[in-house]
Amino acid sequence: MAEMKTAAYICSGCGIGERVSTAQMAKIAQKEGKMALVREHACLCDESGVQTIKDDIEKEAVTHIVLAACSRRVKTEAFNFPTVAMARANIREGVIWSQPEDAEHAETTQEMADDYVRMGCAEVKKMKVPEGNPNRASNKRILVVGGGVSGMTSALEMAEAGYDTVLVEKSGALGGWAAELVKRVPSQQPYADPADTGVAELAAKVAAHPRIALHLNSTIAQTDGAPGRFSVSIAQESGATVTEEVGALIQATGFTPYDMMKLPELGAGKSPNVVDQLGLEKLVKAANGGAVKRPSDGGEVKRVVFIQCAGQRDESQETEGRHLPYCSGHCCATSIKQAMYFKDANPDIDTMVMYTDLRVPGTGEDFYRSGQQKGVTFTKGKTSSVEAAGNACKVSFKDLILNEDVAIEADLVVLATGMVANSGMNIDIPEEEVEKMEVKPISILNLNYRQGKDMPQLKSGFTDSHFICFPYETRRTGIYAAGPVRRPMDMTQAIEDATGAAMKAIQAVENASLGRAAHPRSGDLSYPIVRLEGCTQCKRCTVECPFGAIDEDEKRFPVFNESRCRRCGTCMGACPVRVISFENYSVDTVGMQIKSVDMPDEFSEKPRILILACENDAYPALDMAGLQRKAYSAFVRAIPVRCLGSVNTIWITDALNGGWDGVMMMGCKKGDDYQCHFVKGSEMASYRMSKVDDTLKQMGLETERVATYEVAITDIERVPQLINDYAEKIKEIGMSPMKGFA
Amino acid sequence: MSASIATNQTILVVGGGISGMTAALEAAECGKQVILAEKLPTLGGRTALLYRYFPKMCHPVCGLEINLRRLKGNRNVRVLTMAEVSAISGTRGDYTATLKIAPRYVNEKCTGCGDCGKAVTAEIPNPFNYGLDKMKAAYLPHGMAYPQRYVLDPSIVGTPDGEAAKAACKVGAIDLGMQEETIELKVGAVVWATGWKPYDAAKIQPYGYDRFANVITSVEFERMCDPHGPTGGKILRPSDGKEAKNVAFIQCAGSRDENHLRHCSRICCMASLKQTQYVREAWGDEGKSTIYYIDIRAIDRFEDFYQMVQRDSTVSFIKSKVAKIVQDEKTGDVVLHGVDTEGYKRYATPHDLAVLAVGMEPSIKGVSLPADIVLDSSGFIETAGDGMFSAGCATNALDVNRAVQNATAASLRAIQVINKTASMEKA
DSSP: OOOOOEEEEEEOTTTHHHHSOHHHHHHHHHHTSOOSEEEEESOTTSHHHHHHHHHHHHHSOOOEEEEEESOTTSOTTTTOOTTSEEEEEEOIIIIITTSOOSHHHHHHHHHHHHHHHHHHHHHHHTOOOOOOOTTOOOOOOEEEEOOSHHHHHHHHHHHHTTOOEEEEOSSSSSOGGGGGOSSBOOOSTTOOSOBOOOHHHHHHHHHHOTTEEEEOSEEEEEEESOTTOEEEEEEETTSOEEEEEESEEEEOOOEEEOOGGGOGGGTTTTOTTEEEHHHHHHHHHHHTTSOOBOTTTOOBOOEEEEETTTTOSOTTHHHHOOSOOSOOSSHHHHHHHHHHHHHHHOTTSEEEEEESSOOOOBTHHHHHHHHHHTTOEEEEEEEEEEEEETTEEEEEEEETTTTEEEEEEESEEEEOOOEEEOOOOOTTSOHHHHHHOSSOOOOSSOBOOTTOSSOOBOGGGOBSOOOSSOTTOOSSTTEEEOGGGTSOOOHHHHHHHHHHHHHHHHHHHHHHHTTOOOTTSTTOOOOOEEOGGGOOOOOHHHHHOTTOOEEEOTTSOEEEOGGGOOOOOHHHHHOTTOOEEBTTBOHHHHHHHHHHSOOOOTTSSOOOEEEEEETTTHHHHHHHHHHTTOOOOTTEEEEEESOGGGOOHHHHHHHHHTTOOEEEEEEOOOSTTOOOTTSSHHHHHHHHHTTHHHHHHHTTOOGGGEEEEEOOTTOTTHHHHHHHHHHHHHHHHOSOTTTTOO | OOGGGOOTTEEEEEOOSHHHHHHHHHHHTTTOEEEEEOSSSSSOGGGGGOSOOTTTOOOHHHHHHHHHHHHHTOTTEEEEOSEEEEEEEEETTEEEEEEEEOOOSBOTTOOOOOHHHHHOOOEEEOGGGTTSSEEESEEOSOTTOSSOOOEEOGGGTTSHHHHHHHHHOTTOOBOTTOOOEEEEEEESEEEEOOOEEEOOGGGSGGGOTTTOTTEEEHHHHHHHHSTTSTTTTOOBOTTTOOBOOEEEEEEEESTTOTTSOOSBOSSHHHHHHHHHHHHHHHHGGGOEEEEEESOOOOOGGGHHHHHHHHTOTTEEEEEOOOOEEEEOTTTOOEEEEEEETTTTEEEEEEESEEEEEEOEEETTTTSOOOTTOEEOTTSOEEEOOTTEEEOGGGTSSOOHHHHHHHHHHHHHHHHHHHHHHHHHHHO
16 A cells, blocks of 8 residues: 555635635644645635646645545535545635634634644544455345235346346245235226236246246245345245345335234124125135125125224324224225225125225325216214124214214125234344243344344334335345335335335445445445454444444454445444444544644633534534524534444543533434434434443533534524534533643 | 437436435446436425425435435436426437536536625525525525535626626636537436426415415425525414414315316325424414315324324314315405315314415426326326336325335336346347
8 A cells, every 4th residue: 555645735715715824724734734745725626726636646646635625515526536535624614604704703713724624634644545345245136035016026126127036935826915806906097997916917927037036935044144145044845945145135025914803893703794805805806707795694795884994093002002003005095996896896786985084195086086986985984883783784883074873784894904014023122022922923034133133123013214215224234125014005106115125125236246335325435444352342333233234253252244334333433442443434533633623721711612513414504504604603623423323432531631621412313203314323322422421520520511412404503503502501611620631 | 518428328317306316326326327407406306495304304405415425425427407308319228318408607616605696686586485585696596505506597697797796706607608508418218207396376266375475385384484494484474474373274275176186196184284293393382273184194104193293282173175265354364264074064264374285296297298208197107118217206196205215116117228228239
């Protein structure tokens, strides 16, 4: 590797030169920052500025550069120098735009700019150009678990894009529940009639595709490895096990219909004439084109009642935990379709859909209209009971329009019971509780991961990904969920979802083969490097990693699976002995910045407040505060961090020991509605910081000297306010007594 | 500029909202070359104009920031703003797209310093706030605008204001002579992510959107509640600036109506449920929200959110299609007339403000398109031909989550075309 040669570029454009002395900044870069080359430029992002930097890289063999100009978030096209390490000192948004433009503030504004130059120089000297995960592997086959519509779609779409695919299905045939359907809800205009399911055609295509290897009657016995190098043991019906080497996985394990036997009040189990939606499909299939007969006696069916939301949208869930709290989304349209089975065969059959809210979004509205035209009746009502009455059923309900209790007779009652996700084991349930369970949960993926055998689940047992903007991002890199296993959905959506999941799986194998990170730091070539000789086997990194990337070996040392890693740095933040780092982001790249600033003495009335800001939300909010010229205290110095989870407490103690008067940590919202892009990062940080008070007390410092805030990217007004309030507080409690000891 | 920036291995994505950005980025992160064309001066689309997302009540620009960072870090995507596709010819694996690029009057030298904005005096209605306020005619669309480059409104070109902007720019970024450009691109596959527009509320005559100041649309209300919007986040009546504490939300304003939009726009129920929480955020227990609805379509996991709002004592629900709205000239109140179908009671209820939950109309409706593209009865793209695909709300009325899923799927479909073209060329 070439010898390090540093250079600093001080821009005086955008008013920087008018507000601060760039000559002084240049001097600091040279004298204190020890930069080998220092240049000033009137507009660094213009052609000549960029060319200057390029020339220095080529002709002067510069390897490390500091740009003291605008925020790292802007002018990224101009400042694109992938071959060198680069630090950007944010003089524009972070200094001149955030400070009032008057003589009174000139001195503190200059101090801010000077410090950011010092920090940039300190940071860059500890950075290396990332070279990519050396343990990369490039198996590009993709395995799909589940042979229903979702799984078949994923497999076929990947195969059509040129990727070899392995499809594992536990039953003896492809098709899943969809194969049981007589017809499907239409997905094309005029959205008027039930349509062919297309399942047989899809299954035939999958079975015949040269790029798809099929394993029927098979389950996953064990999954080892990481993106690019998964090794999956497949247990076959015969008892034999075969191993497939793949680069990524898709879990399309679908759903189980909610058990209608849990609904005796709706007549389930009381009369053979009460069925669920799949039960009705079976009756229609069995009738083989003829009229559907009443199951109890084979009598004529004159009236069918469809009861929506049976065991769903159960508001009592919180108090009694009885049925499903959610809506399954497809059931309204499915009941309309099933009512059409009858109406299309014989318009004289009375079909009634009993609902509270009829949910047929989008072009489903046309299908609803078609149902009305065909004479299906829709009653807004809430069923109180279904009882067997001879060969008929008595359905008692409250008519919500007429506001009265009504009872009618029906020959057939269809309960729309909803979907329960086949997610496998809930890895958040502690082992001792699993021990006590009568029916032991069965794992689907059998991941040989330290953090558990299946993907983490969300509320109501759906498999991972709570993002709105990034719906595919699970907490198990290279493993994607598709179809109703992750959200209740109809067939049209499942097909879209499965195609999208296929896209992400392809991307995962491509990125893994290049040693790059997956979302949200996609393309990041840095990776965690651990110095095992210093490791104390405390296991914090293996426990805290939000993505289950770190296992343990037999000696309890952490085993990093780099291609499972999302580069958030939570492990680095967790490590008490600081042996984990990234090439361009480490305990040192931040630690040296903290140590580099000029620390005014105790009597200066110039406190110094360190801000560690999440680069995804808090740091952009600071930038935008600058863009809108919202002024905040000149005593702060902000350092962007990959995630608050990456904050190592040594930074805090170093800062306090070094005489900083306060530390503000700004991260994303945690909890159920988390906004942390690394899911658990901000939660981990908050947990760690809950213990920082003890450290402060030991140091004889006030606990207010460290404060944690949840900051959203839109907090453009709030962030300056938080800063100013905190600066006031520091003024109240006084300057740190630790100054001058470092 | 011509074919040099694109080949038949390139994917053209039309539309730079969240769906288009997603389709472009997913393909680019697979190593594919992509051109992302957006007709406005900035990426971000409609989601950038939302204050919060349901059901997490998080901020859309948070995801935009990540997508922009993905974009900045990926050299496979080339972004063209102010670019509209005017024609496409050819077939799968071999299309020629003609794009018209409107003049921005500001070149890539712009640093975003804002000096031109300060120098200009003319103001224009702010399209990013649906015209509810004004902004300078030299402007950065919003804080998250990408590219972070100013725009000069054509109205000041050739005026002293235009010259003032040019004189103020220290880096020579203003080019008043910029002309509309036409470029042709060779591309292998096209993804149409042209999105949606709010249905024209004035067409719903009985609701008086064009006659009554205090009848506004849900997208306008969204801007009003945003602290960075035209009222600084205050919920105020347009007629008199009075605090609007008693707000009516009218569902299916245009949707589920064969005279207007025959489809259900899917997002409006959740959007209104979300907006009741803005009223609560602003006024606490003093606020009052009333939702007039036919069905509350809080589908799948969104049901939780509906139940949470139902428990909110400041929110009430009336099952009714509102028949008409009249604004009381003296008080400025809007009076809603109709029949509560639960119990068949007539009502004439005054509110401070009526918010019409306007439906989604596909943006592409009415635009002249290549013959391959078949629209359904609502104007959504049903099929787009062999090598062209639709993504997001161009396909159907979708929420953000589903639009992103759909766009990710569209991205793979485009890749299939590119990969097959590539393997055929090799063979």
